[in-house]
């Protein structure tokens with residue numbers, strides 16, 4: 817993923833958003849994020865999922881799927897709370913990033 821450092825927060829929120837909606841698993845997330853223009857490898861995604869789980873935003877369980885076992889992730893209450901905060905902040909950022917509203921007001925005074 818290009819510009820990984822900048823975009824990783826978006827990716828984490830995107831994962832959380834879907835995990836708040838329905839249980840999700842790695843391969844599905846990779847495909848879903850590809851639709852949104854993110855090329856994410858398993859080597860990037862899985863550490864991200866583990867970190868989100870360690871921080872209490874996601875909870876996972878294994879589910880047998882035919883002969884393989886799949887790890888399903890869903891958002892916790894903390895995850896949902898984080899999403900609400902992020903939604904507010906995303907609107908705030910979006911306003912400045914896209915519409916430029918108030919950007920001139922927020923310039924450092926020289």
Ligand SMILES: [Zn+2]
Pocket residue numbers: 830834848849852
């Ligand atoms: Zn999506």
